[in-house]
Amino acid sequence: MLKIKKNIYRDRYLYLLLAPMIIWVILFKYKPLYGLQIAFKDYSLFKGIAESPWVGLEHFKTFFTGPYFYRTIRNTFLLNLMILAFGFPAPILLALLLNEIKNLKYKSFVQTATYLPHFISSVIVAGIVINFLSPSTGVINIIIERLGFERIYFLIKPELFRGIFVGMGIWQEAGFKSIVFLAALAGIDQQLYEAARIDGASRFKQALHVTIPGLLPTIMIMFIIQIGNLVTLSFEKIILLYNPATYETADVLGSYVYRVGLVDAQYDLAAAVGLFETLVAFVLVVGANKLSKHLTKNSLW
Amino acid sequence: MKKSKGELIFSIVNKLVLGIIALVTLYPFVYVLSASISNGEAVAAGQVLLLPKNINFSAYGKVMEFRGLWVAYGNTIFYAVVGTATCMFFSVTGAYALSKHRLMGRKFFTIMVTLTMWFKAGTVPEFLNFRSLGLYNTRAVPIIGFAIVAFNVIILKTYFESVPESLEESASIDGANDLRILASIYLPLSKAGLATVALFYAISKWNGFFWSMILLRDENKVPLQVLLRKMIIEMNATSEFSDAVEMARLGYSVETVVYATIIISIIPMVVVYPFVQKYFTKGTMVGAVKG
Numbered sequence: 001m002l003k004i005k006k007n008i009y010r011d012r013y014l015y016l017l018l019a020p021m022i023i024w025v026i027l028f029k030y031k032p033l034y035g036l037q038i039a040f041k042d043y044s045l046f047k048g049i050a051e052s053p054w055v056g057l058e059h060f061k062t063f064f065t066g067p068y069f070y071r072t073i074r075n076t077f078l079l080n081l082m083i084l085a086f087g088f089p090a091p092i093l094l095a096l097l098l099n100e101i102k103n104l105k106y107k108s109f110v111q112t113a114t115y116l117p118h119f120i121s122s123v124i125v126a127g128i129v130i131n132f133l134s135p136s137t138g139v140i141n142i143i144i145e146r147l148g149f150e151r152i153y154f155l156i157k158p159e160l161f162r163g164i165f166v167g168m169g170i171w172q173e174a175g176f177k178s179i180v181f182l183a184a185l186a187g188i189d190q191q192l193y194e195a196a197r198i199d200g201a202s203r204f205k206q207a208l209h210v211t212i213p214g215l216l217p218t219i220m221i222m223f224i225i226q227i228g229n230l231v232t233l234s235f236e237k238i239i240l241l242y243n244p245a246t247y248e249t250a251d252v253l254g255s256y257v258y259r260v261g262l263v264d265a266q267y268d269l270a271a272a273v274g275l276f277e278t279l280v281a282f283v284l285v286v287g288a289n290k291l292s293k294h295l296t297k298n299s300l301w
Numbered sequence: 302m303k304k305s306k307g308e309l310i311f312s313i314v315n316k317l318v319l320g321i322i323a324l325v326t327l328y329p330f331v332y333v334l335s336a337s338i339s340n341g342e343a344v345a346a347g348q349v350l351l352l353p354k355n356i357n358f359s360a361y362g363k364v365m366e367f368r369g370l371w372v373a374y375g376n377t378i379f380y381a382v383v384g385t386a387t388c389m390f391f392s393v394t395g396a397y398a399l400s401k402h403r404l405m406g407r408k409f410f411t412i413m414v415t416l417t418m419w420f421k422a423g424t425v426p427e428f429l430n431f432r433s434l435g436l437y438n439t440r441a442v443p444i445i446g447f448a449i450v451a452f453n454v455i456i457l458k459t460y461f462e463s464v465p466e467s468l469e470e471s472a473s474i475d476g477a478n479d480l481r482i483l484a485s486i487y488l489p490l491s492k493a494g495l496a497t498v499a500l501f502y503a504i505s506k507w508n509g510f511f512w513s514m515i516l517l518r519d520e521n522k523v524p525l526q527v528l529l530r531k532m533i534i535e536m537n538a539t540s541e542f543s544d545a546v547e548m549a550r551l552g553y554s555v556e557t558v559v560y561a562t563i564i565i566s567i568i569p570m571v572v573v574y575p576f577v578q579k580y581f582t583k584g585t586m587v588g589a590v591k592g
Contacts, residue, residue, distance in 0.1 A: 145347070
């Protein structure tokens with residue numbers, strides 16, 4: 001006991017330094033968890049969180065039986081599947097190609113160019129996409145017309161939304177995300193390549209038998225992290241790009257929570273949907289982690 | 302080493318493919334710049350595809366006259382500077398304490414901070430929390446509302462842990478306390494890490510829009526990105542720029558004004574970016590390895 005007191009006294013300045021962070025985390029990250037209970041309450045701003053009456057799973061029922069359940073679930077999964085299928089491999093491919101370039105100046109030019117969109121805000125990226133795709137004045141439609149085709153109303157066609165969204169994500173992030181994979185590639189033991197060369201392996205064979213296995217742990221870890229972020233993260237970009245005409249394919253759980261909760265102020269229902277969304281994300285991460293552990297022996301925990 | 306014919310072809314094709322990727326990535330920026338300094342009618346007629354046509358700066362003149370944009374611009378600079386300083390204060394002090402293995406409860410506090418990367422209460426509870434803390438529609442939102450990003454704390458902690466302990470020991474024998482040791486030994490030795498994290502914070506302050514959009518009601522408080530969303534996505538502010546007679550006389554159009562606005566708002570980022578790129582690359586790798 002005395003020793004504990006002595007240690008705390010010795011490190012009193014460290015605790016002083018730590019205090020602002022801990023207080024902040026409690027106020028801004030853990031206190032909202034307490035507010036999550038409104039998902040099970042008939043919440044009114046007037047009564048406050050504690051005084052509002054409990055309603056059990058009422059809001060979950062409303063959501064599960066309502067017209068938007070199927071649409072938002074389907075869109076969340078399909079959009080995320082597309083991001084995984086196209087958005088996830090893009091930075092890996094880019095890193096593999098960049099890794100083969102020996103001319104450092106050229107390499108750094110390509111890197112500088114492809115990292116750039118990451119630093120531009122989503123508002124501007126979405127703004128550029130919307131203006132480029134505009135049916136009357138957008139440059140894409142001008143080119144399409146020049147080539148002798150009909151102008152396309154890109155942004156009001158539900159069937160095009162997912163492709164546009166995934167493409168926007170690749171343009172913005174593929175370059176920057178390749179950094180992690182490039183670092184992993186640089187970490188592969190050069191002796192392995194030499195040994196492969198001595199055995200007469202071509203460059204393609206080297207890539208297949210040395211590079212890919214060397215990269216696999218990083219790929220799996222990034223894959224699991226990606227799955228955890230997917231469900232919750234992308235809605236801020238979606239609400240920039242979608243409009244009522246494309247809700248059919250664009251509206252995901254996160255954007256629905258935003259509209260119901262923050263636009264229509266149905267806080268309790270939105271909190272319930274948000275909680276459901278978090279649970280889905282959690283199940284997916286645990287699942288992906290298990291799968292990865294089972295298949296490749298790589299895992300987050 | 303001798304290259305086979307196949308490898309030579311591969312190397313050329315590879316360079317070509319990457320070159321095309323780089324140019325495709327850059328093209329939107331080039332187009333936006335060219336269109337913003339072209340005559341509005343030429344842009345509408347599709348005469349601008351790569352290079353500007355009938356160079357005309359009236360779109361910029363029009364943007365310059367728009368007072369709201371400069372208020373928002375000033376707000377963003379304010380939030381970026383004060384917000385980054387606040388973030389650095391909270392993150393550096395906390396990360397330093399967490400980097401000390403002798404600190405009792407270190408594991409518990411570290412987990413408490415890193416868990417926030419995965420466990421989020423969600424949009425609505427966080428929104429209500431901001432309200433209950435009395436931060437709704439205050440300038441404190443972009444400054445203190447997002448003061449700590451766990452990922453950045455991990456980067457800082459990693460940098461602090463890499464400073465040799467012997468330096469700290471000799472200083473504490475000389476009677477320096479932890480505050481002095483942090484200020485006079487650790488901070489000067491972790492400049493690269495500090496720069497990286499400060500940049501991460503500054504960028505997120507500059508580019509963030511979501512929480513400012515829902516928590517700031519007064520127009521004189523909103524940052525640039527919130528106004529840009531209105532201007533270039535909802536096309537709400539464009540009525541100010543759509544006087545047809547003046548457009549024809551001066552040679553701008555709604556599109557060229559939008560493009561000029563985009564250029565003006567990304568200039569700081571594009572100018573600074575090449576110089577700070579290496580810090581990002583480093584920081585991302587440190588964080589990815591440790592996180």
